[in-house]
Amino acid sequence: MAYSDKVIDHYENPRNVGSFDKSDDAVGTGMVGAPACGDVMKLQIKVGADGRIEDARFKTYGCGSAIASSSLVTEWVKGKTLEQATTIKNTQIAHELSLPPVKIHCSILAEDAIKAAVADYRKKHGENVEEKKKVA
Amino acid sequence: MRLPVYLDYSATTPVDPRVAGKMIPYLTEFFGNAASRSHAFGWKAEEAVEEARGHVAALINADPKEIVWTSGATEGNNLAIKGAANFYKTKGKHIITQKTEHKAVLDTCRELERHGFEVTYLEVDSNGLVSLEKLKAALRPDTILVSIMMVNNEIGVVQPVWEIGELCRAKGIIFHCDAVQGGGRIEIDVQKFKVDLLTLTAHKMYGPKGIGALYVRRKPRVRIEAQIHGGGHERGFRSGTLATHQIVGFGEAARLAKAEMASENVRIRALRDRLFKGIRGIEEAYVNGDLEKRIPHNLNVSFNFVEGESLIMAVKDLAVSSGSACTSASLEPSYVLRALGRSDELAHSSIRFTLGRFTTEEEIDFTIDLIKRKVEKLRDLSPLWEMHKEGIDLSTVQWAAH
Numbered sequence: 001m002a003y004s005d006k007v008i009d010h011y012e013n014p015r016n017v018g019s020f021d022k023s024d025d026a027v028g029t030g031m032v033g034a035p036a037c038g039d040v041m042k043l044q045i046k047v048g049a050d051g052r053i054e055d056a057r058f059k060t061y062g063c064g065s066a067i068a069s070s071s072l073v074t075e076w077v078k079g080k081t082l083e084q085a086t087t088i089k090n091t092q093i094a095h096e097l098s099l100p101p102v103k104i105h106c107s108i109l110a111e112d113a114i115k116a117a118v119a120d121y122r123k124k125h126g127e128n129v130e131e132k133k134k135v136a
Numbered sequence: 137m138r139l140p141v142y143l144d145y146s147a148t149t150p151v152d153p154r155v156a157g158k159m160i161p162y163l164t165e166f167f168g169n170a171a172s173r174s175h176a177f178g179w180k181a182e183e184a185v186e187e188a189r190g191h192v193a194a195l196i197n198a199d200p201k202e203i204v205w206t207s208g209a210t211e212g213n214n215l216a217i218k219g220a221a222n223f224y225k226t227k228g229k230h231i232i233t234q235k236t237e238h239k240a241v242l243d244t245c246r247e248l249e250r251h252g253f254e255v256t257y258l259e260v261d262s263n264g265l266v267s268l269e270k271l272k273a274a275l276r277p278d279t280i281l282v283s284i285m286m287v288n289n290e291i292g293v294v295q296p297v298w299e300i301g302e303l304c305r306a307k308g309i310i311f312h313c314d315a316v317q318g319g320g321r322i323e324i325d326v327q328k329f330k331v332d333l334l335t336l337t338a339h340k341m342y343g344p345k346g347i348g349a350l351y352v353r354r355k356p357r358v359r360i361e362a363q364i365h366g367g368g369h370e371r372g373f374r375s376g377t378l379a380t381h382q383i384v385g386f387g388e389a390a391r392l393a394k395a396e397m398a399s400e401n402v403r404i405r406a407l408r409d410r411l412f413k414g415i416r417g418i419e420e421a422y423v424n425g426d427l428e429k430r431i432p433h434n435l436n437v438s439f440n441f442v443e444g445e446s447l448i449m450a451v452k453d454l455a456v457s458s459g460s461a462c463t464s465a466s467l468e469p470s471y472v473l474r475a476l477g478r479s480d481e482l483a484h485s486s487i488r489f490t491l492g493r494f495t496t497e498e499e500i501d502f503t504i505d506l507i508k509r510k511v512e513k514l515r516d517l518s519p520l521w522e523m524h525k526e527g528i529d530l531s532t533v534q535w536a537a538h
């Protein structure tokens with residue numbers, strides 16, 4: 001199948017590959033997907049003292065679109081607050097990478113990965129995630 | 137060396153230039169209809185068709201009268217299975233096949249189920265082979281047809297079809313064998329092999345696409361009901377004007393296969409073993425299917441913790457196929473690998489390398505190097521590989537399925 005140039009670029013030169021120490025207090029880790037479905041994404045965010053995401057890392061098992069989607073969101077979340085990061089929508093990711101309909105699930109997974117990483121960070125810091133949602 | 141390197145000979149083979157050379161005059165010069173009895177154009181075409189029939193028959197040591205031209209393997213399998221089932225349905229309505237057959241067999245059986253036939257789909261063992269014991273246990277008094285392939289298209293394993301033929305003959309059950317991946321690669325002798333119906337196709341043996349043959353045994357006589365009507369060509373088995381140039385191509389391909397198979401297999405086996413030696417050193421790489429009972433042309437390997445489609449993308453300088461059908465909307469891994477009991481991760485991570493007549497040592501060495509580098513690169517990207525390295529058993533992880 002034909003991939004867009006942006007997918008190929010992220011796939012061949014993935015940004016921010018790697019891992020942070022999961023136990024670091026400043027790190028939130030999100031792991032979504034399942035091997036049975038053919039893709040697993042791990043997204044980690046490092047949150048600075050000012051509450052903004054100062055760095056991000058990912059590792060992804062999946063097709064080129066899944067790798068590109070996660071690579072892209074590591075770039076997008078940097079500099080954002082947790083609130084702002086969770087507003088990133090899968091449709092924005094799919095649009096940016098020109099994903100075909102059969103690959104939309106990759107962008108959904110990337111969106112879920114951000115939410116999972118943020119939720120993990122908040123949990124570590126004793127924030128009640130459910131309440132936070134209501135406020136938002 | 138030309139890129140990409142073609143290692144997908146089980147999907148299709150290039151037409152051998154010697155074959156193409158034989159075909160061309162039958163497009164432009166000797167273009168007659170083989171059914172035209174009234175002039176030299178027709179006689180010339182008929183002569184060429186019969187010469188080709190002789191070559192295809194010789195490849196499997198059959199009588200030329202036992203060869204029926206078809207449009208290819210899918211039609212051949214449809215004609216054999218539907219044709220025999222419909223002819224013998226008054227004797228019984230039970231058919232036996234197995235789960236890793238090609239879709240041309242499986243979907244045909246499903247269609248027969250909709251018409252009141254009952255089909256047993258045998259499980260295969262973890263090496264991909266059908267067990268004779270399981271087959272024996274599945275036989276019933278109303279079993280009329282058994283259809284088991286000779287060589288699996290994905291993993292290249294050779295089924296015990298010779299033993300199955302003996303068993304079916306002893307019980308008076310019709311035995312159909314899809315030998316599409318075996319034709320020209322394995323010696324087939326229908327004087328010894330007790331098969332009743334056998335499917336072949338030209339484009340897996342350096343002939344053109346769009347032409348195949350069904351062997352229909354005459355002694356003891358096997359009957360099938362025609363599926364395509366209109367003119368009674370091919371002694372009523374398959375109507376339609378014969379594609380002379382295609383048939384000539386198939387005939388020449390079969391003649392070359394018979395002459396060169398033995399030496400070609402030695403060369404291809406050496407290349408396959410070289411490939412295997414080159415990539416077996418990669419950690420967590422598993423060969424799918426039995427290594428011994430296998431054609432020398434095939435190597436199907438799962439690279440654990442690497443997803444198949446991304447690997448295919450990484451090795452775009454190789455024309456290979458993946459067992460993962462992730463490109464389709466279903467996201468289902470290969471049903472063949474699943475039938476072997478492979479885990480989802482392994483089924484999703486497989487690559488099928490199939491070698492052939494024009495594969496070179498240089499291409500194999502290039503392949504080994506590329507696979508090694510790209511598997512390493514993708515594992516550096518893989519959270520599953522990281523977890524594996526941390527000693528986590530992935531089967532114990534609760535995944536957030538989506």
